[in-house]
Amino acid sequence: MxxxxxxxxxPLGLSSRAARTQxxxxxxxxxxxxxxxxxxxxxAGLVDPSTLPVEAVREVAQRVLSDSKRxxxxxxxxxxxxxxxxxxxxxxxxxxxxxxxxxxxxLTPDNIVITTGSQQALFLVGDVLIDPGDxxxxxxxxxxxxxxxxxxxxxxxxxxxxxxxxxxxxxAGRLLxxxxxxxxLARVKFIYCTSYFQNPTGLTLSAxxxxxxxxxxxxxxxxxRILILEDAAxxxxxxxxxxxxxxxxxxxxxxxxxxxxxxxxxxxxxLKLGYSAMPPDLLDAVxxxxxxxxxxxxxxxxxxxxxxxxxxxxxxQVQRLCGSYRAKRDTVLASLQRFMPRRADLHWTHPGGGLxxxxxxxxxxxxxxxxxxxxxxxDRGVLYVPGDYCFQADAAGKKPMNHIRLSFGQVDAxxxxxxxxxxxxxVRELLENAA
Amino acid sequence: MxxxxxxxxxPLGLSSRAARTQxxxxxxxxxxxxxxxxxxxxxAGLVDPSTLPVEAVREVAQRVLSDSKRxxxxxxxxxxxxxxxxxxxxxxxxxxxxxxxxxxxxLTPDNIVITTGSQQALFLVGDVLIDPGDxxxxxxxxxxxxxxxxxxxxxxxxxxxxxxxxxxxxxAGRLLxxxxxxxxLARVKFIYCTSYFQNPTGLTLSAxxxxxxxxxxxxxxxxxRILILEDAAxxxxxxxxxxxxxxxxxxxxxxxxxxxxxxxxxxxxxLKLGYSAMPPDLLDAVxxxxxxxxxxxxxxxxxxxxxxxxxxxxxxQVQRLCGSYRAKRDTVLASLQRFMPRRADLHWTHPGGGLxxxxxxxxxxxxxxxxxxxxxxxDRGVLYVPGDYCFQADAAGKKPMNHIRLSFGQVDAxxxxxxxxxxxxxVRELLENAA
Numbered sequence: 125m126x127x128x129x130x131x132x133x134x135p136l137g138l139s140s141r142a143a144r145t146q147x148x149x150x151x152x153x154x155x156x157x158x159x160x161x162x163x164x165x166x167x168a169g170l171v172d173p174s175t176l177p178v179e180a181v182r183e184v185a186q187r188v189l190s191d192s193k194r195x196x197x198x199x200x201x202x203x204x205x206x207x208x209x210x211x212x213x214x215x216x217x218x219x220x221x222x223x224x225x226x227x228x229x230x231l232t233p234d235n236i237v238i239t240t241g242s243q244q245a246l247f248l249v250g251d252v253l254i255d256p257g258d259x260x261x262x263x264x265x266x267x268x269x270x271x272x273x274x275x276x277x278x279x280x281x282x283x284x285x286x287x288x289x290x291x292x293x294x295x296a297g298r299l300l301x302x303x304x305x306x307x308x309l310a311r312v313k314f315i316y317c318t319s320y321f322q323n324p325t326g327l328t329l330s331a332x333x334x335x336x337x338x339x340x341x342x343x344x345x346x347x348x349r350i351l352i353l354e355d356a357a358x359x360x361x362x363x364x365x366x367x368x369x370x371x372x373x374x375x376x377x378x379x380x381x382x383x384x385x386x387x388x389x390x391x392x393x394x395l396k397l398g399y400s401a402m403p404p405d406l407l408d409a410v411x412x413x414x415x416x417x418x419x420x421x422x423x424x425x426x427x428x429x430x431x432x433x434x435x436x437x438x439x440x441q442v443q444r445l446c447g448s449y450r451a452k453r454d455t456v457l458a459s460l461q462r463f464m465p466r467r468a469d470l471h472w473t474h475p476g477g478g479l480x481x482x483x484x485x486x487x488x489x490x491x492x493x494x495x496x497x498x499x500x501x502x503d504r505g506v507l508y509v510p511g512d513y514c515f516q517a518d519a520a521g522k523k524p525m526n527h528i529r530l531s532f533g534q535v536d537a538x539x540x541x542x543x544x545x546x547x548x549x550x551v552r553e554l555l556e557n558a559a
Numbered sequence: 560m561x562x563x564x565x566x567x568x569x570p571l572g573l574s575s576r577a578a579r580t581q582x583x584x585x586x587x588x589x590x591x592x593x594x595x596x597x598x599x600x601x602x603a604g605l606v607d608p609s610t611l612p613v614e615a616v617r618e619v620a621q622r623v624l625s626d627s628k629r630x631x632x633x634x635x636x637x638x639x640x641x642x643x644x645x646x647x648x649x650x651x652x653x654x655x656x657x658x659x660x661x662x663x664x665x666l667t668p669d670n671i672v673i674t675t676g677s678q679q680a681l682f683l684v685g686d687v688l689i690d691p692g693d694x695x696x697x698x699x700x701x702x703x704x705x706x707x708x709x710x711x712x713x714x715x716x717x718x719x720x721x722x723x724x725x726x727x728x729x730x731a732g733r734l735l736x737x738x739x740x741x742x743x744l745a746r747v748k749f750i751y752c753t754s755y756f757q758n759p760t761g762l763t764l765s766a767x768x769x770x771x772x773x774x775x776x777x778x779x780x781x782x783x784r785i786l787i788l789e790d791a792a793x794x795x796x797x798x799x800x801x802x803x804x805x806x807x808x809x810x811x812x813x814x815x816x817x818x819x820x821x822x823x824x825x826x827x828x829x830l831k832l833g834y835s836a837m838p839p840d841l842l843d844a845v846x847x848x849x850x851x852x853x854x855x856x857x858x859x860x861x862x863x864x865x866x867x868x869x870x871x872x873x874x875x876q877v878q879r880l881c882g883s884y885r886a887k888r889d890t891v892l893a894s895l896q897r898f899m900p901r902r903a904d905l906h907w908t909h910p911g912g913g914l915x916x917x918x919x920x921x922x923x924x925x926x927x928x929x930x931x932x933x934x935x936x937x938d939r940g941v942l943y944v945p946g947d948y949c950f951q952a953d954a955a956g957k958k959p960m961n962h963i964r965l966s967f968g969q970v971d972a973x974x975x976x977x978x979x980x981x982x983x984x985x986v987r988e989l990l991e992n993a994a
Contacts, residue, residue: 134780134782134783134784134814135783135784135840136688136783136784136786136838136840136841136844137688137693137745137748137783137784138687138688138844139686139687139688139689139690139693140690141686141687141690141848142686142687142688142844142847142848145687145844145847145848145850145851146847147843147846147847147850169636170635170636171635171636173631173635174631176630176631176634176635177634178624178627178630178631178634181624181630181634181859182620182621182624182625182630185617185620185621185624186617186620186621189613189616189617189620190617192613195611195613195616195617196608196609196611196613198829199611199612199613199616199827199828199829199830200605200606200608200611200827200828200829201604201605201606201823201828201829202593202829203593240675240852240853240856240857241853241854243852243853243854244852244853247851247852247853251574251576251577252573252574252576252577252580253571253572253573253574253577254574255574255575255576258572258574269850269851269854272850272851273851273852276847276848276851310572313572345569347569348569348570348571348572349569349570349571349572351571388636392634392635392859393634393635393636393858394633394634394635394636394637394857394858394859394862395634395857395859396853396855396856396857396858396859397857403571405570405571406571408582409571409573409577409580411582412577412580412581412582412711413576413577413580413711415580415582415704415707416580416682416704416707416708416711417675417678417679417682417708417852418675418676418678418679418682418831419676419678419704420831421675421831422675422829422830422831422832422857422860423828423829423831424616424827424829424830424831424860424863425857425859425860427829428859
């Protein structure tokens, strides 16, 4: 009926979305990290295995599973929006972090959805807002997993520069003016902003810029609302400097902002849970979409997260992580200071929290995956994230190629200095060879 | 800068997909079930709380979390494709169920992805294959959560009738001939088939039809492969009758079929895990998409599932569930036999497994949500799924309105007989009033 050979070569009929979707760099990096435990891994966004809350989770698991009524709830399906108690605790957590009451943000637990990590929330918000060709405004650089997801949704990402105070909000305003002048304002769906200790730079949006960004979103909301998607994954990993209110906390009517937080970074990635507060009409759309994706995240891990929040394990773990990561950040900064060549065009960020330091090298050094810098580092036992992952190509198809994201998340504290010494040695050699 | 009132009424700029996406009926039903514990719930697809594997999960949790190396793996990120050991166990499970070796199906653990319930696998396969207007062939009736997801993807669902032997495979062939004659074969992406104890009918695809359906998919694969998405969620809940090989087991080159199985029905929904075997090129596309959605399901629940499979808890739980659900199914069938009026146009299925019996009433009775039958049943304390949820409207916009899905999953065994007595009483009254 058919020739086996021709059948063998028959392609799949992939969707346009699949055709746009590339392998997420983080999947490659996580897999590489798991396969090569010998590398000094300054790349992967994994957390520090030595600080994972093993005893805490064992204890809450024992408690949840020893109470047979509770255990049955945890082993049954829950709702698409997520466990009621966990949404209440999540909102209390947000209130505590803001120093602003839920009422002042027009938030109730029914404005909060529990997702499979905060990544799922970011994706769902993108999915219910973006048609191919729609515009998202994002900082340059930005978190590459989410910009990859935006690419797969067909979004056009317009970049706004950053400085020490985070996203340049005035530049975002000028960009929107230009987009409006071009008649494309109707295509702008949201502004993506990692407002605390950003991945990849470690930079934080300043206090002054927070209400301003909200004002800009409102000002350019003409025929529809332009939202702010505030990614606060690293918020609780704060080592020094002020505890800023979120952009969301200024959105008193809960109309313009989504605040996404996670259990992965401040507690444990293995629970794979995040929570997001958002406007009710957006939440409806997100829930309908999540109903199609999975109709609810794991109820077992939701019960564990709830117990950990209720009994103080969560707070203690955050404190413990802050102490541990603070020391690792200090080691990164001291090692860079000690080993990197001193030049005006070689510098790095000094983040007050999070898991990343952003290193800017002289423009003569190309840090990308196929170039000498990256290959030499891997040969000598160090892995980093090439900075070009985090940028959008400009009109000429160019990206900045001289940046590196250094993560001090997973890496053993004792390996940081030797890792940065190797990295610095490669930089020094390349600069000397070029000279 | 703007008038608050006009801002207040500004809409969201939702995507076309969001505009197509309705609330999943199951979200409503699950929420209703959780809110109304007093109703005799013959509707919800929840599992029986009294048979959830509380001790088993407590024991495996204790074991995983007491070994600090293992615990750290369970609390860390894993890969997008899922835990290696779990994929190996899942494949062994498939081999055992088929009585066919992995090699004869060209399957390795790298052809298997772990997902957040099998629902996520079904959705991802749809997402990477379907553009709006593409065609999916499905049995009528079909599982309404997935057909809802297909609607949201913009698929055109073409229906194939069912009989006691499951999907009418010859009718599927005739349908494809017609589609080809209409020049639309290029739009056909896959055939969706719940091959064991189907939701909603409880019917199983006969042994004879399994290789035939695969042959049909191959025969009509002209410029691209038409796949079979085989949903085997209820496969292991088998109470009597033969243990059929899957359609997948006949696909010796792993080219045409996706086999989706789950931990939710045969073990515990709270882990929220499923596993699917699929062709490598499709798996690549699915992994890229899953990388955007969540870059991997909960590693903690994957470790728990792995332990439960390895140590025999999983097998024992399946045996226990089969004993318990078999008795409940028998009660459903005996109660229908006892209480339902005897008429040629009133009959029901006699499933050999799964969680559902499909009841066909005389055409004078409309079972839909806003009609007297449904409302009277809820008033008297019984909830069912109106059968029209499970059908596509025909060219005239009509659906069969005289069916009911009865689930014996969640309902307490002692409530089945009284529930069906109430339901039968309402049917009897409506028939008498109509006479």
